[in-house]
Structure formats: C-alpha cells, structure tokens
Amino acid sequence: MSNPLLEIKNLKTSFRIGEKYYAAVDDVSLNVNENEVLAIVGESGSGKSALAFSVMGLHNRAKIEGDIFFKGKNIANLPTKEMNKFRGNELSMIFQDPLTALNPLMEVGRQIDEVLILHKSNMPKSQRKKYIIELLERVEIPRPKHVYNQFPHELSGGMRQRVIIAIAIANQPELLIADEPTTALDVTIQAQILDLMRELKDDLNSGVVLITHDLGVVAEMADRVAVMYAGEIVEIADVDTLFNNPQHPYTRSLLSSIPLLDDAQDKLHVIHGIVPSLKHLPREGCRFSARIPWIEEDAHEEQPTLHEISPGHFVRCTCYKHFYFPDESKEDQNHDVAKS
Amino acid sequence: MTLLKVNDLKVHFPIRGGILNRKIDAIRAVDGVNFEIRQGETYGLVGESGSGKTTTGKAVMGLNNITDGEIYFENELLNKGSKVNIRRDIQMIFQDPYSSLNPRKRVFDIIAEPIRNYEKLSKQEEKRRVQELLSQVGLSPESILKYPHEFSGGQRQRIGVARAIALKPKLIIMDEPVSALDVSVQAQVLNFMQELQEELNLTYLFISHDLGVVKHMCDRIGIMYNGRYVEEGTKEEIFNDPQHIYTKRLVAAIPDIDPKRRQDNFKFREQVKDEFTNSYNDYFDEDGLAYQLKPITDTHRVALPERG
Ligand SMILES: Nc1ncnc2c1ncn2[C@@H]1O[C@H](COP(=O)(O)OP(=O)(O)O)[C@@H](O)[C@H]1O
Ligand SMILES: Nc1ncnc2c1ncn2[C@@H]1O[C@H](COP(=O)(O)OP(=O)(O)O)[C@@H](O)[C@H]1O
Ligand code: SF4
Ligand SMILES: [Mg+2]
Ligand SMILES: [Mg+2]
Numbered sequence: 001m002s003n004p005l006l007e008i009k010n011l012k013t014s015f016r017i018g019e020k021y022y023a024a025v026d027d028v029s030l031n032v033n034e035n036e037v038l039a040i041v042g043e044s045g046s047g048k049s050a051l052a053f054s055v056m057g058l059h060n061r062a063k064i065e066g067d068i069f070f071k072g073k074n075i076a077n078l079p080t081k082e083m084n085k086f087r088g089n090e091l092s093m094i095f096q097d098p099l100t101a102l103n104p105l106m107e108v109g110r111q112i113d114e115v116l117i118l119h120k121s122n123m124p125k126s127q128r129k130k131y132i133i134e135l136l137e138r139v140e141i142p143r144p145k146h147v148y149n150q151f152p153h154e155l156s157g158g159m160r161q162r163v164i165i166a167i168a169i170a171n172q173p174e175l176l177i178a179d180e181p182t183t184a185l186d187v188t189i190q191a192q193i194l195d196l197m198r199e200l201k202d203d204l205n206s207g208v209v210l211i212t213h214d215l216g217v218v219a220e221m222a223d224r225v226a227v228m229y230a231g232e233i234v235e236i237a238d239v240d241t242l243f244n245n246p247q248h249p250y251t252r253s254l255l256s257s258i259p260l261l262d263d264a265q266d267k268l269h270v271i272h273g274i275v276p277s278l279k280h281l282p283r284e285g286c287r288f289s290a291r292i293p294w295i296e297e298d299a300h301e302e303q304p305t306l307h308e309i310s311p312g313h314f315v316r317c318t319c320y321k322h323f324y325f326p327d328e329s330k331e332d333q334n335h336d337v338a339k340s
Numbered sequence: 341m342t343l344l345k346v347n348d349l350k351v352h353f354p355i356r357g358g359i360l361n362r363k364i365d366a367i368r369a370v371d372g373v374n375f376e377i378r379q380g381e382t383y384g385l386v387g388e389s390g391s392g393k394t395t396t397g398k399a400v401m402g403l404n405n406i407t408d409g410e411i412y413f414e415n416e417l418l419n420k421g422s423k424v425n426i427r428r429d430i431q432m433i434f435q436d437p438y439s440s441l442n443p444r445k446r447v448f449d450i451i452a453e454p455i456r457n458y459e460k461l462s463k464q465e466e467k468r469r470v471q472e473l474l475s476q477v478g479l480s481p482e483s484i485l486k487y488p489h490e491f492s493g494g495q496r497q498r499i500g501v502a503r504a505i506a507l508k509p510k511l512i513i514m515d516e517p518v519s520a521l522d523v524s525v526q527a528q529v530l531n532f533m534q535e536l537q538e539e540l541n542l543t544y545l546f547i548s549h550d551l552g553v554v555k556h557m558c559d560r561i562g563i564m565y566n567g568r569y570v571e572e573g574t575k576e577e578i579f580n581d582p583q584h585i586y587t588k589r590l591v592a593a594i595p596d597i598d599p600k601r602r603q604d605n606f607k608f609r610e611q612v613k614d615e616f617t618n619s620y621n622d623y624f625d626e627d628g629l630a631y632q633l634k635p636i637t638d639t640h641r642v643a644l645p646e647r648g
Contacts, residue, residue, distance in 0.1 A: 216595025
C-alpha cells in the first residue's frame with residue numbers, strides 16, 4: 001500500500017489551564033489516504049477541532065506532542081513560515097465559524113484573491129478574477145460577479161460559509177480539513193456543498209477530514225469514521241461497519257440519539273450526563289464509564305486500549321461485550337452479542 | 341378545535357433609499373400565508389433560511405407589524421390593522437440559547453420577568469413560582485442565583501422554556517429550538533418538549549430547517565419558499581408523497597443514515613434537481629413566487645402550476 005497522505009501518530013495536544021497542561025487530544029493515531037473521506041464524530045468538547053487545528057498548525061499556545069506526517073514530512077510544530085507554504089495550498093481547512101474566519105473589512109473577491117496570489121503568483125490578475133468568479137459559481141453563490149465586490153457582513157450566514165469553502169478549495173488542496181462545514185446551511189445547500197467536496201475528492205484525488213456531528217452527513221460522505229470522546233478515539237471503522245455493527249457504547253449511544261427518518265421512535269435515547277470539561281477529564285481508567293452508570297463497575301477495564309476486533313475495525317476496551325441500554329434487558333443484549 | 345388561524349398574512353419590510361430615505365421597494369418576507377393549527381398538535385414550519393418562517397412566527401407573537409391579513413387565536417381576531425395584540429397565552433422560544441437570554445440577569449429575574457408583567461406576586465410567591473418552573477424543566481431550584489453563562493447549551497434552552505411556560509401559555513412558537521445543540525442534548529430537549537406538551541396540554545408551532553427533527557416532532561407540516569407556502573400536509577404526505585418540486589427537492593436533500601443507499605440517493609438527488617430546474621417556470625411565476633395552494637386531499641394542499 002502507498003503511504004497515507006496524512007499520518008497522525010500518538011498526537012497529544014494540551015492546553016495550559018493555570019499551572020498545568022491538560023490534553024484535549026490524547027494519544028490519537030489516525031491515517032487519511034488519498035481519495036478518502038475520513039469522518040470524525042463526537043459531541044462538542046470531544047477534541048475534534050483541537051485535533052484539526054493541530055494538523056493545521058494553528059494553535060498558538062498549545063503543547064503538541066507526537067508526529068503529524070503530511071506526504072511523509074513531519075509537520076508537527078513546524079515554524080509558521082514553513083507551515084505557510086502548505087497552508088491554503090496543499091493543505092487547507094474550512095472553519096466552523098464563518099464570521100471569525102473572514103476579514104470583515106475586505107471584499108469577498110479580494111479575500112479569495114489573497115490566497116491565490118500567495119500560491120499562484122504567476123497568474124495574471126484578469127485570469128484570477130475569472131477563476132474566482134467560477135469558484136463562487138461552483139459553491140452555488142448566486143450573482144457571483146456582484147458578490148465579488150461585497151463585504152462579508154452583507155451576506156447571509158449560508159453565503160459566508162460558501163465563501164469560506166471557496167477560499168479553502170481555491171488552490172485545489174490535496175488534503176482538506178472541514179470542521180462542521182455545513183452545520184449552518186440549509187439542507188439543499190448542504191447537499192450541494194457535499195457534492196462539491198465529493199467532486200473535489202474525485203477530481204483531485206484529495207483526502208478529506210470531515211468533522212461533523214451530523215451522522216446523516218457521515219453516512220453519505222465518509223469512507224471511514226473515527227468516533228472521538230474526551231480526547232480519545234473510541235471506535236474506528238469503515239462507514240458500513242460503523243452504522244451496521246457499531247460496538248462501543250458511545251457510538252451506539254450517539255446513533256440512538258438521532259431522530260431517524262425511517263421510523264418514528266417515540267423516545268430518543270439521551271446520553272446520560274455531559275462531556276466533562278478539560279480540567280475534569282478522567283485521566284485514569286475509563287473516560288466514558290460515568291455516562292453509562294447502570295453498567296456494573298467490574299465490567300470496565302482498568303486501562304481501556306484500542307483493540308482490532310476485525311480488520312480495520314478498532315474499538316476501545318472490551319466492555320462493549322457487556323454493554324446494554326437501560327431499557328433493554330441484559331439477557332437480550334448477551335443474546336445479540338452471541339448472535340453477531 | 342382550531343387554536344390559531346392565519347389568514348392571508350403579509351409582512352413586507354420597506355427598503356429605503358435615496359437622499360430622503362424614502363421607501364423605494366419592499367422585501368416581501370411573508371406574502372400571503374394561510375394555515376390553521378389545532379389544539380394539541382405540533383405543526384411544523386419548514387423552509388430554507390430567508391423563506392419567512394421567523395417573520396411568520398414573530399407576527400403571530402405580535403413582535404412584527406403586519407402588512408395585511410388576519411390572525412385569529414381561539415376565534416378571536418388578534419390584529420387591529422397592522423398591529424397584533426401580544427397575548428400571554430402565546431409564547432416564543434428562540435434558536436440560540438446563548439444570545440436569547442440576557443447575560444447580565446440572574447436566572448431568577450429572567451424567568452420572573454414575564455410573570456411580573458402580568459401578575460402582582462409577593463417576593464416569596466414569586467420565588468416559589470420560579471423554583472416550581474425550574475423543577476418542571478429539570479433544573480435545580482438553586483439555579484435561580486446563577487447567570488446564563490454558568491449553564492450548558494441544553495440547560496440554557498431549558499431556562500428559555502421555563503420562561504416561556506411561566507404564564508401557562510396555550511401555544512408555544514419554537515423557532516429552531518435545537519439547531520444550536522449537540523445531537524445528544526438535542527435528543528434531551530426534544531424528548532422533554534414532548535413530555536411537557538402532554539403534561540401542560542400545549543400546542544406547538546415548530547419552526548425548523550432540520551427535516552429529521554421535524555419528522556420526529558410534527559403532526560402536520562407547512563413548507564415555505566420565498567415568503568409563500570408551496571405545500572402543506574400531514575407528515576406522511578410531505579415525506580412519502582411530496583408534490584411540489586421544491587418539497588421534493590427538500591426531501592431528497594435529507595442525508596440518509598444508511599451508507600448503503602448513498603449512490604442511489606446521489607442519483608435521485610441529481611434527478612430531482614434537474615426536475616426542479618426544468619419545471620421551475622411552471623411552478624413559480626415571473627417573480628419567483630409560488631401559486632395559490634390547491635387541495636388534493638382533505639389534508640394535503642399544493643401550490644400547483646396555474647395552467648394545465
Ligand atoms: N485554546 C484552548 N484553551 C483551553 N481549552 C481549550 C482550548 N481549545 C479547546 N479547549 C478545550 O478542549 C476541549 C476540546 O475542545 P474542541 O476541540 O473545541 O472540541 P470539539 O471541536 O470536539 O467540540 C474542550 O474541553 C475545550 O473546552
Ligand atoms: N426586520 C427586518 N427588516 C428587513 N428585512 C427583514 C427583517 N426581518 C426579516 N427580514 C427579511 O425577510 C426575509 C425572511 O426572513 P426570516 O423570516 O427571518 O426567514 P427565515 O426565518 O425563514 O430564515 C429575509 O429576506 C430577511 O432578510
Ligand atoms: S471500560 Fe467501558 S465505559 Fe470504558 S471505554 Fe470501555 S466500554 Fe467504555
Ligand atoms: Mg469543534
Ligand atoms: Mg429564522
């Protein structure tokens with residue numbers, strides 16, 4: 001097999017709170033291949049954005065340990081100047097919050113032009129303008145010639161997000177990291193943007209890291225899925241396996257909390273408790289056990305680690321074997337496991 | 341029983357310009373909308389952003405002046421010309437639990453505020469009422485001394501709900517109540533809204549662009565596009581038998597939770613998109629507005645092309 005496009009090895013990203021550093025991403029290892037969409041899912045506070053920012057080298061005061069190989073080169077802790085050669089070019093990111101990612105004082109067209117100039121300085125101005133208008137068309141912005149001269153605040157949230165996407169794909173990146181790219185958009189526009197990302201992947205053979213909490217989007221887009229909780233990967237599998245044979249209690253809880261379109265369940269599953277804050281993350285033993293309090297103490301592992309239970313399907317710890325939802329009896333559950 | 345009846349509602353906002361800042365044009369945010377909500381049901385209002393959902397909700401709440409039309413609540417006309425009466429038995433919950441609560445006020449004052457507007461209670465009674473409301477929405481009575489930022493997103497949405505139910509309303513308008521929340525928290529809030537509805541015999545106008553959530557929550561659904569209705573029907577009619585090209589497009593765009601159907605969905609979506617583009621001029625007039633709704637069953641109304 002060829003080398004992965006992106007290879008993250010034992011990444012630990014820690015933030016300083018008071019005197020101490022606390023890891024928001026804790027020993028995460030992941031690969032993304034060319035022409036592959038890897039989705040990362042998990043509740044907010046799980047560490048998804050912290051992970052993305054680490055890859056992009058955008059944290060300014062975090063401690064980053066471990067390795068991040070992009071096309072074989074270790075880019076972890078690379079000086080800004082060197083990182084800038086990659087960023088916005090081979091490596092680019094769509095941010096969650098369109099308002100903070102755009103310069104409020106600059107016209108949309110000029111903002112896109114800036115990224116172009118940075119990496120394609122030999123393209124003449126008139127050609128760049130034509131290209132930018134095409135880009136705006138591709139992200140389904142109506143009246144692109146007009147929008148070219150508008151300021152971010154004159155656009156709706158959905159339009160701004162599309163501008164961000166245009167900037168991110170302007171230089172046809174080899175790796176695109178998209179942090180909740182469509183969360184603020186209407187479904188019809190979301191569908192178009194997802195198609196666009198898919199096209200980009202197919203045309204350019206790009207790798208995509210898609211961070212989202214929308215499991216429908218994951219099902220439609222991802223080749224593989226990593227489920228993240230409290231800074232750790234708790235399960236990773238190809239998309240069919242993850243939806244049809246999820247194992248970790250957290251994955252199963254997430255899946256049962258979404259309103260399914262097929263059958264109107266009466267009650268949605270509610271995951272007990274909340275994602276602990278960084279300072280209060282349990283660092284010893286199991287991180288998720290507090291959110292499934294009905295499971296007996298002795299069912300949990302002392303040091304849950306990832307196990308490969310079938311090729312490419314990794315699940316943290318073994319207590320998924322004992323897990324059941326409070327409204328199903330334990331016997332049912334054991335029966336199911338025996339069957340599968 | 342019909343609780344709310346909205347009759348040919350129009351809300352236009354003036355666009356001003358020129359040196360004299362005269363009205364030069366108008367945004368037709370809501371442009372001839374008709375619907376009825378029955379006591380006890382959850383009625384969904386769906387459409388892309390800018391289609392006029394919030395403006396419709398605010399008009400019913402009395403937060404917007406209206407340009408034309410009538411709003412009846414329990415058969416009583418609420419508007420006198422353009423002014424809509426504010427009623428204590430209609431309340432609204434907003435999308436963003438972060439910005440809809442005054443950050444400088446304690447939970448106690450946030451929840452007590454609507455009560456103070458309508459009732460004279462002693463401090464003691466007021467405190468008891470607020471604590472009762474908090475426990476009704478599953479927050480501890482000690483919360484009264486805290487500020488909104490001390491709560492999680494889901495908890496803040498509950499504070500908004502406590503405030504909305506403080507005056508024992510009959511109708512609650514929920515404008516994207518869970519759009520800003522995580523799935524797990526969203527599940528919590530949706531379950532809780534359903535429980536509360538039964539407990540207090542509430543009627544909901546549920547505004548959302550998330551069709552998964554709408555399908556889970558609503559009995560009947562209206563689809564808005566560009567200030568007008570394009571279709572209205574029961575949940576089953578809208579999701580299983582959409583008739584208007586816009587509704588079809590909307591339903592086709594919903595991400596499917598089964599990865600195996602991905603290719604088929606993709607093809608189907610392309611097909612629907614083509615149908616939308618090709619028959620756009622049949623379904624919308626020169627100004628891009630939908631036609632009048634025509635009934636196709638007792639419960640299903642569609643803005644079908646005028647001719648043919
Ligand atoms: N710059 C920072 N300083 C301190 N803590 C942070 C910082 N950025 C994120 N965190 C914390 O790290 C954890 C993970 O956050 P984040 O990566 O944003 O999660 P997600 O993107 O999954 O919602 C959270 O507890 C968050 O509060
Ligand atoms: N106070 C206002 N003044 C001018 N235009 C407004 C005002 N409120 C809403 N609009 C416009 O009316 C249209 C409908 O908006 P809105 O009801 O918020 O849509 P939705 O809630 O469906 O996203 C939009 O074009 C919006 O810009
Ligand atoms: S010990 Fe149990 S709760 Fe913990 S990671 Fe394992 S399955 Fe989860
Ligand atoms: Mg994030
Ligand atoms: Mg709105």
